Amino acid sequence: MTQTAAAVVCLCFAAGAHADIVSTAADGGEAATPADGKPAPAQAAAPMQTVRIKGSAASYDARRDDTASKIVVGSEEIQKYGDTSVNDVLKRLPGITIGGAAGRQGGEIRMRGLGAGYTQILINGERAPAGFSIDNLAPDVIERIEVLRAASAEFSTQSIAGTINIVLKKNVKLDQHVLKVSGAKGSKFSSPSASIQMSDKRDNMSYSLGANAWRYMYNRMTPSTETGTDAAGRPNVDRTATWQDQGRSDGMNLSPRINWTLAGGDTLTSQTFFNLNRFESNSHGRTTVNLAGDEGPNYDRIDNTFSSHNGYGRTDLNWVHKMAEGAKLDIKVGVAKNRNTGKSLQLGGNRDGSPNLYRTVESYSGETGFSTQGKYSTPLTFGTQPEGSDEAPTEHALALGWDAGVIDRDDTRVQRELPIAGSLPPDNNDEDFSARATRLAFYGQDEWNVTPQWSIYTGVRWEGLQTEIEGANLERVTQRSSVLSPLFQTLIKLPNKKDQLRLALTRTYKAPSTANLVPRRFTSANNSRLDPDRRGNPRLKPEVALGLDASFEHYWGDGGMLSASASIRRIEDYMHQGLVQEGDRWVSTMINDGRAETRGIELEVKFPLRVLMDNAPGIDLRASISRNWSEVDSVPGPDNRLDQQVPLSATLGVDYKSADGMLSTGSSLSFRNGGMARLSETQSAYNAVRRDLDVYALVKLDAQNSLRFAVSNLLAQDYTTESIYADARGTLNRASVADGEAQFRVTVERRF
Template sequence: MFDAPKLRDVAAAAAFVAATSAFHPSHAQSVDAAPAPLKPAAAAAAADGADARPAPEPIQQVEVKGSSTTYDPRRDDTASKIIVTSEEIVRFGDTSVNDVLKRLPGITVGGGGRGGSDIRMRGLGSGYTQVLLNGERAPAGFSIDTLSPEQIERIEIVRAASAEFSTQSIAGTINIVLKKNVRTAQRVFKLGAGKSGDASNPSASLQVSDRIGATSYSLSANAWRYRYERETPTRETCTAPDGRLTLSRQSTRHDSGSPQGLGLAPRLNWTLAGGDTVTWQNYLNFQDTEYRGEESIATVVGEPPPYQSRSMRQDNRTVFAKSDVNWVHKLAGGGKLDVKLGGSGVRTRGTWNELDYRSGSGALGRDATIVTRSTDREANTQGKYSTPLWPDHALSMGWDGGRARRVDARIQRERDLPGAVPENTDEGYRATVSRLALYAQDEWNVTPRWSMYVGVRWEGIDTTSEGDGFDAVRQKTAVWSPLAQTLYKLPDSRDQVRLALTRTYKAPPVGNLIPRRFTSTNNSQTEPDRRGNPDLQPELASGVDASYEHYWAENALLSAAVSMRRISGYTRQGLFLDGAGRWVSSPINDGSAVTRSVELEAKFPLSAVMKDAPGVDLRASVSRNWSRVEAVPGPDNRLDQQVPLSATLGVDYKSRDGRLSTGGSFAFKTGGDVRIDVNQAGYQPVQRDLELYMLWKFDARYQLRVAGTNLLGQDYRYSNAYTDEEGVRRRSGTFPVYPMARATLEVRF
């Protein structure tokens, strides 16, 4: 017999859902009702010889389905962020995380198809954009580009700083979160191969995970090899003030190499009594690089350089290991304590051999072998205490500290050749970096539609370095960062607005503080020696961000965002002539700068604008950036070769049966001339990048992914110039870039 009280519960639930929908239109519910006659209870009673009772009237069965109530961090978090899921990350079958990042809104990646790793938000790189790994800064010597996309759970793009993360994020933060939770058993093997006109890139990866009672484990492994052989032509000219060409040199350079690597990421998770969890996460990476180069310089006009040709050979081996233990303890009243202890180490061994041949005679003038040995070790700890101390408040406090030690040795040996003075040196340096950050933040719901976030973070860094050839250097910095953000959801609509006020900074890298010189073979204004500056100070920035977001259907978004940063203590590369008559480039602080940005984004399924549309998703973004360095005369006095305009356009299609997925992405960024200081200038290339992919699922076990990248094959250009009373000296080059095709077979077992 149907239970009347249960029927009343169902009716009450339906009424509650309808009421909730009325008060929260952005979180609407759907209620489906279908008639479902119930069996009369009298029929069952008669079968047992009982008295027949009147059969109840047929009652409709009510099924309540929830939709649009799922938590969306981009829409619901007070702190503005964009979340990129693992499905989006592996869509194109990339072997490098940098290839994933270049398709994301507001992000550009340098390199021109040659594996560059200059990651930029708001068009700014070189330390303005912070890249984190699991919420913490990557250890020294570790390259984010060695991560396999299969190891990544999600990517968070944080436009405005929050106290929980380091505030070394003037342009913004990209947080790469590795896979941690094991939901279901998984065994996936991928085998891929890529080929272009000048390179090949085979790769393989394995993902294994499972759960045994309260314990779960996973192992991620990836192996890759990149072989290339390419030409790199360069031209150097000097033009006198009256327009005469006083110098013209043509350089042809043939480069080949075969970097290869292996990555392992084992992880164990335990769920303890009381709901506590312990996670032991590890990451190991082995990388071996071989490089060969031949360069020849032909002087058409003017004096030839000291050396007209050279032969280069390099062998590098790097081993990286990182391990941390994370304990999450649940406290009474909904509080939580999250503590992490970890350590990492990097060891690099390299050998560089260079043969230089004199201009005119062609005789061997220099035979140098440079052996480098470096070791980095770091211990770190992070912790966070969070509790709902007051109604509608989420209070949290925490710390982030660590100590890193770097030991570096450089041994240079040169043969004693006729007419040459061999340079034989044994150099080494040691650097220690101690850091500590403390923060507190509170996020609360002022009203159901208005939420606020306030936080403050203090970061202190103490750097000490010493070595052969320079006195001990100590640099101490401390920065207070007050932060505030707010989110307001407009009534009777799905629109919302955001506002953020931030104070961020950029600390100088350790290498930029060390007054150690790296010499160039043919020293000039456009090919100078390089050394650090022990007096370098951090850059400080005050910023404001505002955005308007419109959600008009499920997974449909239109947004517009503006931002401004005012930077003091701006750092640029200075260039000067030392007492020995050699040109030297060194970083210096030089006044202040201002940067502004406007970002537009659209993302929606075709079904949001067309009834009965196929499974097509559309996405587009455009970012316009301006900046001005006040100590540098214009025009083109932009920050750090800032990208003025970048845009992305993408379309993805998935068939109704889910077997076929295909789509493409087009990325564009402008460039132009950049003025670095009164005498120096550079050129930022214009780049267009078209990519296409297709995924075919044969069955539940096998699927094939095919992709094409750099399909337009646009060459990469660069240029830098130095101007003085003698004229303009310019070095420029055009590097061929070829399309690459890639196929990946995925097997689940």
């Protein structure tokens, strides 16, 4: 194959995985040695083919050496603070923020300040099912976290902001057993937990097992105020409310893995993950009307009892077949099952005794999924190294693959209200629907080492989605969409061997969720412009984005790194919540509405202190800052940010390790700016600044035992949010305050 033909193949099939290439003799055998052990007489050497090797596994750095931009966070960094939620790990990473108040569950994960489907979250390369909360994933079962700022063809390109791939434990350390017992306490919560990790090897089989269990108990009070004016600007709403919420969550993770080494070097791996979670809560809302003439809400007293159960299981079987000349076939099949049940009892009324509300809701949702992925990869080398020349032959790592799956979902919701004299008419309804989501993707990718200093990644992925929905009182919905994503990334290493440049061009998208497609209606007890009913829209189209990323990286000393990057995304068919009034009720539904654009810059630096000072203690420093801007064409400014984008975030950290390795300590400060964001012509939202200061200390008592101390959210700042509605008829503003609290955690760890 000619050099030109090779380049054409690369651009057609596009760029990807590193090839494991080794140098061999021309005949593929070993040099012979006589029986007496003396070297054989010199003979004419057979022609040898020289292949450039990138480096050993020990010196390989994915962030520095991969053409496709990637940050890899290992298990040591993940477990450093003894966190019990993966969200607490992610908030310390550059460019990643977690929504909501510190210490509260369910915070949204955001890259480039964007969440809500713009950031793709994967577990072992697969999207987590609906109803599974990622913060229920214990850090102890995670081997590494991969942060991909630019899309690659191997993963779904539903990643406008980027991809976070959480890889569960794979590596097996012989005869390793680790037991951890932890207790966490705050002023309004407590949380005991325990975990065990076991692994061993028997002949051609190795196994590992990780198990985690926890309980989370809380009792919180959240105050809020609601104010409004009429068309003339006169106050007509003034209310204060409190929401007391207490509850308990119990959960467990189980992750067994078995690996067999077969004849010829093939491997067969079974990996399974189970998650169980039970949640119970009692909440009480009380509203006081402070303004004469304010009619108040439908119910100024609401008591709610809620319970839910979630179970999720997935098992994968992965076969890796080694072929001639370094080629490899990697095939995986998996099945998954997810089940959610919920029950609630809602009692409402006014202090004068009427009207009253007695509402029960029972819900069930279940998902069954099947998926298969496959990849054929092969290293190719074109050209030979001329005698006496330093020029290396051209290397390629080609890969072709598929990704297919189907998910069947059943969803049932039954709402009943008792007819009570003087109350509003009962709102009884049965919601029952089933959905099937089918995806099929094909991709090709190639990583081409043009020279030792210049490599190119090209890739193309076609991904088709089809969603079918049917149910009682629903018209059948069938939605099909497909996206072709050409991808390009390049890495240029400058002659000084310390600096390098990266560039990426991508086409990515955001698909509407199944819940946003189902045209059923969820009713609100106190319906208003700030608390409307919600209904799906079966005519939604996916958002499609063109993206450009560029970065400069400087490496120095032992682990020192400075990075500066910039990015831009232009988005078509932007989706957002629209608000309409139907009769006397307000209804919110998702709509496509024009274009949006987002831009960002990011700076990151990390280095050990010894690169600046001789004989420095074992201190590592790190810092990052991210600034984001965005505009939505259909929303008037100012502050018409996309998805309430976080405009500014930063991290600052310091870690120390003693010379004997018996003491490790450090701290991390995470900052996330807030401010006002315009959501539509009539709606706005405000989020307060969030600052998280965490500290930890790890004391190794001996080779088997250690103690870990940590304090999270040491600043204990309160967190304020506001929802605002304004039109020609007046304004309405609701503000809520979540109390801050420091969280103290002690973990005992034993290896045996």
